[in-house]
Amino acid sequence: MNVLCIGAGYVGGPTMAMIAKQCPDVKVTVVDINADRIEAWKSDQLPIYEPGLLDVVKESRGRNLFFSTDVDTGIAEADMIFVSVNTPTKTFGQGAGRAADLQYWEKTARQILANSTSDKIVVEKSTLPVRTAAAMQRILDSGSGDVHFEVLSNPEFLAEGTAIADLESPDRVLIGGHDTARGQKAVQALVDLYATWVPRDRVLTTNVWSSELSKLAANAFLAQRVSSINSLSALCEATEADVAEVARAIGMDSRIGPRFLNASVGFGGSCFKKDILNLVYLCETYGLTDVADYWQQVVSMNAYQQNRFVANMISQMFNTVAGKVIAIYGFAFKADTGDTRESPAICISRQLVEERAEVVISDPQALENAEHDLSDIMDRIRLEKDPYEAARGAHAVAVLTEWDLYAELDFERVFEVMMKPAFIFDGRNCLDHKKLFDIGFNVFAVGKAALSHL
Numbered sequence: 544m545n546v547l548c549i550g551a552g553y554v555g556g557p558t559m560a561m562i563a564k565q566c567p568d569v570k571v572t573v574v575d576i577n578a579d580r581i582e583a584w585k586s587d588q589l590p591i592y593e594p595g596l597l598d599v600v601k602e603s604r605g606r607n608l609f610f611s612t613d614v615d616t617g618i619a620e621a622d623m624i625f626v627s628v629n630t631p632t633k634t635f636g637q638g639a640g641r642a643a644d645l646q647y648w649e650k651t652a653r654q655i656l657a658n659s660t661s662d663k664i665v666v667e668k669s670t671l672p673v674r675t676a677a678a679m680q681r682i683l684d685s686g687s688g689d690v691h692f693e694v695l696s697n698p699e700f701l702a703e704g705t706a707i708a709d710l711e712s713p714d715r716v717l718i719g720g721h722d723t724a725r726g727q728k729a730v731q732a733l734v735d736l737y738a739t740w741v742p743r744d745r746v747l748t749t750n751v752w753s754s755e756l757s758k759l760a761a762n763a764f765l766a767q768r769v770s771s772i773n774s775l776s777a778l779c780e781a782t783e784a785d786v787a788e789v790a791r792a793i794g795m796d797s798r799i800g801p802r803f804l805n806a807s808v809g810f811g812g813s814c815f816k817k818d819i820l821n822l823v824y825l826c827e828t829y830g831l832t833d834v835a836d837y838w839q840q841v842v843s844m845n846a847y848q849q850n851r852f853v854a855n856m857i858s859q860m861f862n863t864v865a866g867k868v869i870a871i872y873g874f875a876f877k878a879d880t881g882d883t884r885e886s887p888a889i890c891i892s893r894q895l896v897e898e899r900a901e902v903v904i905s906d907p908q909a910l911e912n913a914e915h916d917l918s919d920i921m922d923r924i925r926l927e928k929d930p931y932e933a934a935r936g937a938h939a940v941a942v943l944t945e946w947d948l949y950a951e952l953d954f955e956r957v958f959e960v961m962m963k964p965a966f967i968f969d970g971r972n973c974l975d976h977k978k979l980f981d982i983g984f985n986v987f988a989v990g991k992a993a994l995s996h997l
């Protein structure tokens with residue numbers, strides 16, 4: 544079987560590398576219009592940072608895993624086409640700021656139609672509004688009718704930073720197909736592909752619409768947990784309850800479970816906000832305004848948490864950060880990735896610059912993206928990979944990504960090179976606060992009582 548993936552991004556690259564590794568008899572080609580990205584996939588400097596990914600790629604690259612910019616030939620030769628192009632939030636026209644921008648998606652559909660001379664299974668890998676498969680099918684069926692296209696939904700649940708483990712041993716693989724003979728045959732072909740390495744009882748088959756909606760729902764539920772605990776972190780700070788203790792206590796309830804209960808500066812990443820806004824827009828489109836309002840609040844709470852973090856920094860630092868140097872530890876939206884899309888660090892850095900602070904950003908993987916994200920205010924920002932150097936002369940350190948390396952730093956050394964009084968704002972609750980306080984820092988974490996010498 545020839546498998547093609549259109550879109551060589553954070554999803555297309557790793558998922559196809561895993562299929563190629565697990566199914567050596569299947570030829571897997573990944574295509575993209577971005578030639579630089581494809582060149583990087585062919586090298587040892589992959590275009591994305593993901594632990595363990597290079598080994599998986601190297602195992603199959605040149606054997607049954609290929610990268611190319613020739614989308615048309617790829618389509619012509621494929622039996623099964625995964626579409627994994629980006630589906631960002633629309634920035635213009637109707638639904639701007641909320642609806643999904645489906646222009647890349649639709650272009651791909653038309654390109655598949657134009658280059659197909661044999662039947663194809665087309666698999667939606669991108670996250671899409673529910674019922675997008677119907678639009679896809681209509682475009683694909685607008686040709687001469689000689690070729691049959693069967694559209695499946697197979698949303699991706701990998702998390703950046705743990706993508707390889709998630710792909711190797713997924714909680715579940717979800718496949719949505721139509722309840723027709725051809726639909727079920729296509730579903731079976733995709734089930735068989737995954738069943739090579741995923742236990743059969745973890746491969747779930749549903750109708751297409753349930754599958755499309757389940758991806759949006761899963762992200763909405765995960766983000767909702769983050770916003771729920773973050774909302775309580777504000778109450779903890781006001782009442783001397785400790786959010787970590789509250790999270791532990793409620794997380795031990797087996798009906799609730801312990802994961803996604805870490806209070807922080809908020810969630811980031813390319814998906815949560817985009818997918819919830821997409822859900823909100825869908826609900827509004829169907830006239831379900833109460834449902835839309837309910838989910839909108841998850842996004843609003845996330846913005847509140849970031850604003851609250853900056854407001855607290857300013858207030859603790861004697862109501863002004865103008866002219867002060869603030870070292871940001873971590874710019875990626877979470878640890879073990881270089882991805883900064885929707886990272887809380889973007890909004891926090893911008894607010895600090897607006898307050899006329901001098902911002903020094905440190906991160907082991909994300910400095911290139913940071914430079915791009917903040918290109919319009921780079922005159923007020925310095926990038927410094929070494930966290931000790933970043934802290935030199937700083938009035939405060941703000942930890943915005945939970946990289947392991949920050950917990951392991953020699954904070955006596957950090958304290959020595961900082962201005963006094965020295966402040967630490969731990970936006971990920973990942974440091975030893977008591978130890979920092981004993982060194983001499985004034986420590987402000989999320990959802991915990993301040994440890995201040997002032």
Ligand SMILES: NC(=O)c1ccc[n+]([C@@H]2O[C@H](COP(=O)([O-])OP(=O)(O)OC[C@H]3O[C@@H](n4cnc5c(N)ncnc54)[C@H](O)[C@@H]3O)[C@@H](O)[C@H]2O)c1
Nearest residue numbers: 550551552553554575576577627628629630647669670699
């Ligand atoms: N990043 C994640 O963690 C994650 C997880 C699950 C699902 N998703 C979903 O997967 C989809 C892809 O996300 P991503 O993070 O991989 O995006 P990405 O931006 O990293 O990659 C998308 C790629 O598609 C390419 N592309 C766009 N139009 C094309 C076309 N017409 N022909 C060929 N290539 C084209 C782009 O050049 C880009 O390289 C999105 O719908 C996203 O919501 C992402």
